[in-house]
Amino acid sequence: DAMVIQNPRYQVTQFGKPVTLSCSQTLNHNVMYWYQQKSSQAPKLLFHYYDKDFNNEADTPDNFQSRRPNTSFCFLDIRSPGLGDAAMYLCATSREGAYLYNEQFFGPGTRLTVL
Amino acid sequence: SQKIEQNSEALNIQEGKTATLTCNYTNYSPAYLQWYRQDPGRGPVFLLLIRENEKEKRKERLKVTFDTTLKQSLFHITASQPADSATYLCALVRGNTGKLIFGQGTTLQVKP
Numbered sequence: 001d002a003m004v005i006q007n008p009r010y011q012v013t014q015f016g017k018p019v020t021l022s023c024s025q026t027l028n029h030n031v032m033y034w035y036q037q038k039s040s041q042a043p044k045l046l047f048h049y050y051d052k053d054f055n056n057e058a059d060t061p062d063n064f065q066s067r068r069p070n071t072s073f074c075f076l077d078i079r080s081p082g083l084g085d086a087a088m089y090l091c092a093t094s095r096e097g098a099y100l101y102n103e104q105f106f107g108p109g110t111r112l113t114v115l
Numbered sequence: 116s117q118k119i120e121q122n123s124e125a126l127n128i129q130e131g132k133t134a135t136l137t138c139n140y141t142n143y144s145p146a147y148l149q150w151y152r153q154d155p156g157r158g159p160v161f162l163l164l165i166r167e168n169e170k171e172k173r174k175e176r177l178k179v180t181f182d183t184t185l186k187q188s189l190f191h192i193t194a195s196q197p198a199d200s201a202t203y204l205c206a207l208v209r210g211n212t213g214k215l216i217f218g219q220g221t222t223l224q225v226k227p
Contacts, residue, residue, distance in 0.1 A: 004158075031213065040123070042204070042217040043159070050213075090158050094213070102213050103149065106158030 003027070004107035006091050012113045013081050021076040021110045023091030030096035032074045033104065034066060037088045049074060050096075078112075086114045117143045121205060121218040129226055134192040136221045138205035141186060143216075145207040148181055148188050153202045153220060162203075163190075195225045 004025045013019040023032065030051050035043040047056045049068045063085070065077040078085055088111050092104040120139045128134050138148070146167050151159035165172045165181045165188070172179045178191040192199050202220040209216050 006158075040219065042119070042219045044217075045214060048214070088156075092158070102147070102208050102215055103161050103164060104159075104215060106160065109156070109158050111156070 004091055004093055004105055006089075006107035006110050008110060009108060010111050010113070012115065013078075014115050015083065016080045019078050019081055019112065021078075021089050021091075021112070023074045023076070023107055024072050025091075025093045025105075025107075026072070027093055027095075027105060028071065029093035029105070030071070031094045032068060033092040033094075034064075034074070034076050035090040035092065036085075037090055037109075038086075043090055046076070081112070081114045083114050086112055088112075117141070117207075117209070117216055119205060119207060119216055119218040121203075121221045123219060123221070125222040125224055127224045127226065128195060130196060132195055134195045134199065134223050134225070136190040136203050136223065138188040138190070138218055139186060140207060143186075143207060143209075144183065145209075147208040148179075149206045149208070149215070150177075150179055150188075150190050151204040151206060151217075153204055155202075159204055192223070195223075197225045197227050199223060200225050 033048040034046045037043040046060045067075045088109045090109045091107040094104045118141045149164045150162045153159040163179050165179050176193045180189045202222045204220040205218045206215040
C-alpha cells in the first residue's frame with residue numbers, strides 16, 4: 001500500500017545534541033510537510049516543500065532545518081534540541097493537483113524526547 | 116489573527132447515539148474545510164472535505180455541515196461505535212497557499 005513512513009517512531013536525544021528525523025513516501029506526491037504537535041495541541045506547520053522549493057513558516061525557529069534530497073525522502077534536522085522541542089513530529093504529503101484544497105496524508109509520527 | 120476553536124473538553128456519549136463536534140473560526144473566510152481523525156500516538160487521517168458553497172457533505176455515518184455566515188462547521192457521527200473513539204481535528208485551507216490551519220481537536224469517547 002502506498003504510504004508515508006517515518007523513522008524512527010520514538011527518538012530520545014540529549015539537550016543540545018543534534019537529531020535527524022526522516023520521512024519517506026511511496027505516494028509520489030510533490031508536496032511534503034513537517035508539523036510539530038505537542039500534547040493536546042493543534043499540529044503546527046514548520047515548513048513544506050513544493051517539489052524542491054522550500055517554504056519556511058515565519059515563526060519556525062532557526063534551530064529547525066529540513067532537507068529533501070529527492071521526491072521520496074524528506075528530513076527534519078534539529079540542530080540543538082531544547083526541552084521545549086519535545087513533541088510529536090508529523091510528516092505529511094499532498095498531491096500537486098490537490099494543492100489548493102490540500103487533502104494531506106500523514107505518517108505515524110516520531111515522538112521526540114529531550115533529556 | 117486567524118483562529119480555529121474546537122471544544123477542548125472531551126465528548127462522552129453512549130454507543131448508538133449521534134456525536135456532534137463543533138469547529139468555529141474567526142478572522143478568516145476559507146474556501147475549504149476538512150476534518151481529520153487522530154488516534155493516540157498516530158498521525159491524523161483525512162475524513163472529509165467540504166467547500167464553502169456546500170452546506171452539507173456525507174460519507175457513510177459521517178456528516179459535515181459548513182455555515183460560512185456563522186463561521187462554523189459541525190461534524191456528526193451517527194450510530195456511534197466504541198471504535199469511533201478518537202480525537203477529531205478540523206482544518207482550514209489558508210487562502211491559496213495550500214497550507215492547513217488545524218484546530219486543537221476534540222476527543223470523542225464512545226462508551227459501550
